[in-house]
Amino acid sequence: MIEIVLDWCKGCEICVKRCPVDAFEISDILNKRGIYPPKLKEVNDCNYCRLCELLCPDFAITVIPDEEKEPVESKSKLIIGGICNEV
Amino acid sequence: MKEMMNANELRKKYLVEDMMPTIFCNGCGHGNALDYVFWAMEELELDLDKVAFTSGIGCSSRIPGYINADGLHTTHGRALAFSTGLKAARPDMDVIVFTGDGDCTGIGGNHFIHAARRNIDITVILLNNFIYGMTGGQQAPTAPIGSIATTSPYGNIEQAFNICELAKALGAAYVARWPVSHPYQPIKSIKEGIQKEGFALIELMSPCPTAYGRRNKLGNIEKLWQWYDDNTILMEEYDKIMDYGTEEEKEAIKSMIQIGVFQDEEKPGFFEAYDELVDRLIEIDDKKAQGGK
Numbered sequence: 001m002i003e004i005v006l007d008w009c010k011g012c013e014i015c016v017k018r019c020p021v022d023a024f025e026i027s028d029i030l031n032k033r034g035i036y037p038p039k040l041k042e043v044n045d046c047n048y049c050r051l052c053e054l055l056c057p058d059f060a061i062t063v064i065p066d067e068e069k070e071p072v073e074s075k076s077k078l079i080i081g082g083i084c085n086e087v
Numbered sequence: 088m089k090e091m092m093n094a095n096e097l098r099k100k101y102l103v104e105d106m107m108p109t110i111f112c113n114g115c116g117h118g119n120a121l122d123y124v125f126w127a128m129e130e131l132e133l134d135l136d137k138v139a140f141t142s143g144i145g146c147s148s149r150i151p152g153y154i155n156a157d158g159l160h161t162t163h164g165r166a167l168a169f170s171t172g173l174k175a176a177r178p179d180m181d182v183i184v185f186t187g188d189g190d191c192t193g194i195g196g197n198h199f200i201h202a203a204r205r206n207i208d209i210t211v212i213l214l215n216n217f218i219y220g221m222t223g224g225q226q227a228p229t230a231p232i233g234s235i236a237t238t239s240p241y242g243n244i245e246q247a248f249n250i251c252e253l254a255k256a257l258g259a260a261y262v263a264r265w266p267v268s269h270p271y272q273p274i275k276s277i278k279e280g281i282q283k284e285g286f287a288l289i290e291l292m293s294p295c296p297t298a299y300g301r302r303n304k305l306g307n308i309e310k311l312w313q314w315y316d317d318n319t320i321l322m323e324e325y326d327k328i329m330d331y332g333t334e335e336e337k338e339a340i341k342s343m344i345q346i347g348v349f350q351d352e353e354k355p356g357f358f359e360a361y362d363e364l365v366d367r368l369i370e371i372d373d374k375k376a377q378g379g380k
Contacts, residue, residue, distance in 0.1 A: 003095070008107055012114040018268075018308050033108075053094050054126070054270035057118030058108055062094040 001064045002052070003038050008060040012034035015052040015061060021045040024052070091130055094366070101125045101135070106153050111146065114300075114308035116267040116293030119215055121150050123270060123291075127277035133217060137362025138181045141170045145187035147214040147293075148223045167202040170209045178358055182209070183282055188215040188229040191246050196228075203257040208356040212285045213250060216295035224298035235302045250290050255350045260285030260350045262349040266292040266315040276348065281355050285356040292319070292344070322347035 009031060016024040016038050023044035024038050028037060037060070055072040098104065102125070111117050128138070128376075140158040143149035143166035143252045151158030161169040170182045191199050191213050202209070218236055219225040226236035228248040235242055254262045261283045263276040273291055280287030294300065305311040322345040329334050 010108065012308050014308065014312065015115070017312075035262075040286075049095075051270070055120060057111065057115060057122075058100055059102060059118065059122065064093065064095075066102040078297065 001066055002046065003064060004039065005060045005062075005063040006031045006037050008058045009033075009037035010058055012057065013038065014055050014057070015044065017078055018037065019047065019052060021047065050087055055075070088114075088289060095123055097129060099157050101128065103155055109153060110149055112258055112295075112297040114294065114296040114311070115146070116216070116291070117147055117214055119267040119270070120147075120185075120212060120273070120293060121153060123267070123273045124154075124212065124269065124277055126270075126274050127281065130278055131275070131281060133181060133281070137179065138183060139173055139177075140183050140185060140190065140302060141166045141188040142185040143172065143187070144221075145185040145190045145219070146216075147185050148190060150185040154205050160238065164190055164193070166190065166200060167195060167198040167211070171202060171207050174207060174209055174358065178208075182208075183190075183281065184211045186211060186213055187220075188213065188248075188250070189219045189227045192250055193219075193228050194331050200253075203254050203259040203288065205357040206258065206260060206285045206354065208284055208286070208358060209279070210283075211289070212277065212280075213288060213290045214293045215250065215290050216293045216299055218295055218299040220295045220298040224302065229237075234299070235308070236299075251288070251345075254286075254288045258352075258354075259288050259350060260352050260354055260356070261287035261289075262351075263288070264290040264292070264344075264346050266319055266346060267294070268312050277357045279351070285352075285354060292346075313375050318342075319344045319346045321345075322349070339355075 005012050006029065010033065017066040023039045023041055027039035028036065031037055048063050050063045053061050053063045109118055136157045137342065138156050140151035140154055140156060142151050143158055144163040144305050149339065159169055166184050166186050170184050174182050195289045215229050217230045217234060218227050228242055230236060230243045233242045251262050251264045261280050265273040265276060267273065276289050278287050288289045292315060292316060296306055296308050296311050300311045302304045305314055320340055320343040325340060325345050328340055
């Protein structure tokens with residue numbers, strides 16, 4: 001998920017141009033300054049690299065990785081010499 | 088390793104959110120520099136009560152106002168002089184200076200030279216945008232040859248100031264130059280600069296679309312950021328091409344701006360040497376007093 005502080009955005013579109021997976025587009029919500037801030041595309045390949053967060057000069061973007069998408073940690077069972085060791 | 092902080096938490100900790108949004112123009116790189124300093128401070132786990140920010144006059148010098156720490160907004164070009172005093176009075180504090188190219192090398196040139204020469208333990212973050220942005224786009228000493236400003240409408244004919252080479256020659260402990268368009272190298276350099284005992288200069292090339300870009304046919308923010316990518320070269324690569332490249336390759340990179348870490352040395356800072364001097368004199372004085380009796 002990507003949070004955007006709409007009123008802090010000045011519309012430089014650096015995030016749209018510099019996103020490595022092209023996940024941003026310009027939204028149709030007008031903000032207080034009279035510009036259209038970006039938003040995530042409906043279908044996107046965002047992998048939470050957090051580059052947009054660092055490149056935004058106006059501190060308007062926060063990347064919060066979706067928790068459900070994270071791989072579930074599972075205990076591997078190594079079998080050595082017939083004895084089952086939980087690692 | 089500590090888990091990376093959420094950007095919202097980072098802003099709550101370091102940014103004065105009442106002051107937001109910043110006064111910087113659309114597409115200005117100064118906000119990036121501020122963000123990188125936050126990340127560097129977060130990674131170093133600095134105590135905000137033990138850090139002071141100093142600045143002179145100019146766009147870049149508005150930055151300490153956005154930080155949740157002590158700041159000193161001083162006269163034009165004298166940020167380094169004030170920081171020297173601050174460091175002398177409170178050696179336990181980390182002093183970080185935000186300054187612009189006009190502020191540091193134009194008006195405060197001599198202060199800069201002598202602060203670097205004395206190797207005073209401060210970290211200077213120099214935001215170079217090639218122009219006096221706040222006062223209406225006059226030509227700065229760092230402007231590349233041929234660039235247009237209000238005071239040079241037919242193109243600049245003066246040679247540009249190479250700040251990093253100057254600081255290197257003066258013997259500063261840490262000198263680096265990076266464009267703000269790539270985040271990780273500047274963060275690393277700022278971190279190293281703060282940790283360094285001695286004068287650390289980190290020159291961040293920050294695009295100015297309003298005053299510099301508009302007059303130099305780079306008004307489009309995307310074009311200006313692309314210009315920084317196209318016209319900078321890593322210094323290691325530059326040296327390699329200069330040693331082994333063909334004539335055409337050499338010609339192509341000649342006008343490019345070198346980026347990278349120019350100097351990284353361990354040497355005693357000014358106040359360390361001063362403390363030693365004081366100790367030595369006290370010892371001599373004690374011996375004299377004993378001999379006198």
